Amino acid sequence: MNTIWTITKRELNSFFDSLVAIIMIVLFLGFSGFFTWISGSDIFLVGQASLRTFFGIAYWTLFFFIPALTMRMLAEEKKSGTIEMLLTKPVTDRQVILGKYLATIILIAIALAFTLPYVITISKIGNLDAGGMICGYLALLFISAAYASIGLFTSSLTANQIVAFLSALFIGLFFHIIFQIIAGGMKGVVGQIVNKLSMTVHFESLSRGVLDSKDLIYFGSIIFMGLFLTEVSLAKRNVFN
């Protein structure tokens, strides 16, 4: 655990030193703030003291920002060769992966924490549903965790950050919209199964304030698969030069 935390701290420091973290937080707040308060179907247009608008927008902003956070994590280490330096120290592949993963989650949690003023403002305007709010934030954290594991996996596949970023978006796109669209065109059991694969379906049910174990299992499986495949992909160094 100590080792994981050491790696996490280094990642976080490098996020903040390289300004990646600051830029990410500023952009995230800028985008979600703009569309929540000023433009489009914002809160005043909807006319409800609810954070649903914000959650819907954050769902999309995070979809783009998370691959940008994870793309360098392993790709850069592979490119510069530091992965060899790191893995020949007394750490396991898993500790390195978990350390980096944890750093991403913490950074996203920090970004989300900066939106707490929204919560305060809206609760002053009207009657805010506390349960719905908590579930909404939980849902954002869960989809972030899921996309972060996918991003970490694509980052482990290549030494090129752009490739890592685009392939994470590509895989993410399936969960984000494509499965839902495909399911719409299908009937019966297959359609239902594909529909269940869609992140949006689970996100909406959770952010509506329904804490269902099915959703948690869904997010948990994606996270597990992502991290597991990352470990497999790191172990590929034993086979290819």
Place this chain on the structure above:
Amino acid sequence: MDIVIENLVKRFGNQKAVDNISLKVATGEILGFLGPNGAGKTTTMKIITSYISADEGSVTIGGKSVFDDPLEIKKHIGYLPENNPLYQEMPVIDYLEFCAKIHNIGRDKIGRRVVEMIRMTGLNKEKHKKIGELSKGFRQRVGLAQAMIHDPQILLLDEPTSGLDPNQIAEIRRLIRELGREKTVILSTHILPEVEATCDRIFIINKGKLVADGTAESLRKQAQGSDIVRVRIEDGDPNQIFRSLQSLRSVSMVDFTDRMFNRFDVHCKGVDVKREIFRLCVDKKWVLTEMTPFETKLEDIFRELTMN
């Protein structure tokens, strides 16, 4: 701690990167690991550090298999990878602290250890600079510092002096020799004089296979077969000198190396050859102006063993 490698085989696809290598390195020994590019040196090093797995064979360090408990073994290894990869964006001191923490050095000892390493490698003025801003020589020192921060029993150095200036090279070599007294060191390099200057033993591989193992001296003996003395004898007829040398008892063969200046390579079979040549010159009133024992250069041995 000693390193014992037995029948090590590593394949990448159909290609054998390491082909049945066996090797023993004792505690306090500095082993020079030589071979042309792509011979399998780095792969072997990576296997010893358990960064990659082997297909066949075994590597044991201090009697324990590297493959059984890599985490435990890694604690005793200090490794400087090829090209010395470092986190460019980190300041030197932060980086060394990170390495110390990863090695689970006690919280109270980290500071002391880091300062010690900085002093040992002469990084005091650069300790707050980012690694990416350092010159190659200083970066190499950071690489050495991170490899030694946990005071490992075993040091694996992959081309430790590449990119350094002659002063720094001399300094690093002195450091390695010093460390080699109590630690087990494997040093891979292309610079052959470096091996002679620092290593107790030389291990040459080519295309994944062992081609030579021994001290520089024994390799030389093996390569040239007999001792050679290079002489220059003046004030005489070259052909007559040649014949006289040939007729000496302890001489097996004489080569003309330079007819203009009467230079000869004398291959000897006895130990008295230098005396005999001297006496011959005195008898014939020739002037002996040069007599040097000739050593085959390590470069030549290396080329002979690794060129097909």
